[in-house]
Amino acid sequence: MNVKFAKCILDLYDQLLATYGHQGWWPILKLSNNGVNPTERGTFTGYHPENYEIPNTNQTSFEIMLGAILTQNTSWVNAEKALANLATHIILSPSEILDIPINELAQIIRPSGYYNQKSERLHIFSEFILKNRITRLKKLNIEEIRKKLLQIKGIGPETADSIILYALKKPSFVIDAYTRRFFIRFGISDNDWKYEDYRGKIQKVIPPIPKNLPCYNEYHALIIQHCVHTCKKTPICEKCFLNETCAKKFIIPKKKAKKR
DNA sequence: GCCCAGGAGCCCG
DNA sequence: CGGGCTCATGGG
Numbered sequence: 001m002n003v004k005f006a007k008c009i010l011d012l013y014d015q016l017l018a019t020y021g022h023q024g025w026w027p028i029l030k031l032s033n034n035g036v037n038p039t040e041r042g043t044f045t046g047y048h049p050e051n052y053e054i055p056n057t058n059q060t061s062f063e064i065m066l067g068a069i070l071t072q073n074t075s076w077v078n079a080e081k082a083l084a085n086l087a088t089h090i091i092l093s094p095s096e097i098l099d100i101p102i103n104e105l106a107q108i109i110r111p112s113g114y115y116n117q118k119s120e121r122l123h124i125f126s127e128f129i130l131k132n133r134i135t136r137l138k139k140l141n142i143e144e145i146r147k148k149l150l151q152i153k154g155i156g157p158e159t160a161d162s163i164i165l166y167a168l169k170k171p172s173f174v175i176d177a178y179t180r181r182f183f184i185r186f187g188i189s190d191n192d193w194k195y196e197d198y199r200g201k202i203q204k205v206i207p208p209i210p211k212n213l214p215c216y217n218e219y220h221a222l223i224i225q226h227c228v229h230t231c232k233k234t235p236i237c238e239k240c241f242l243n244e245t246c247a248k249k250f251i252i253p254k255k256k257a258k259k260r
Numbered sequence: 261g262c263c264c265a266g267g268a269g270c271c272c273g
Numbered sequence: 274c275g276g277g278c279t280c281a282t283g284g285g
Binding site: 228 | 263264265266267268269
């Protein structure tokens with residue numbers, strides 16, 4: 001293993017955590033999740049720092065899975081609106097989703113964008129959960145769960161790992177566009193690294209064992225915290241606490257071809 | 261009006 | 274395998 005790479009990954013985590021604190025992911029609708037009262041759903045208690053017992057019901061786990069699909073290539077704010085709409089319509093379980101025709105479901109989740117695609121994906125995913133059951137899924141090992149999730153149409157590597165990590169509470173490192181951008185700029189990865197390269201190399205440094213669950217949880221959340229406000233597409237380096245050590249290998253956004 | 265946001269599938273060489 | 278296209282809303 002590359003010692004320098006390992007040290008870098010671990011140091012960055014320590015610094016991000018020291019700077020931003022515990023993020024308490026994943027956001028959920030409401031902490032008391034049994035005895036669903038639709039009039040009380042739709043308000044967000046937000047995060048739950050240092051409480052790694054959340055989610056503690058299958059209901060909440062499923063809600064997180066829905067969020068993971070709804071937020072694909074979409075801001076969380078928009079995904080949250082779609083989720084709140086589902087809550088007010090009392091559509092939060094797999095069977096409740098399957099009871100709504102795809103075209104009607106699409107209108108309910110409209111704010112999340114790509115609503116036609118996503119409504120179909122929610123149906124397909126709900127069928128999967130009904131067939132496999134969250135409780136039973138949890139008994140499989142991580143790679144088995146991952147393989148099953150990746151076979152579902154609409155579930156790619158990031159969504160699969162988000163589901164495993166935040167809904168099923170098992171350590172599977174989530175890589176997203178922010179993670180790539182941050183690591184490339186900082187100088188510890190290159191443009192040609194694929195999803196599995198990142199996940200494999202990071203998990204070699206921080207092994208996917210139960211003890212490391214909080215670290216997996218926070219690391220991904222911290223990178224997003226950092227990238228949303230500071231290491232943006234156009235970075236604000238003068239405000240960045242990593243300004244001195246960063247390699248600043250900027251990704252130059254490709255210009256879109258103009259329609260004519 | 262333009263850019264961007266916590267991806268994934270499909271098609272084609 | 275890898276680039277390019279499609280899917281779409283809402284906020285800055």
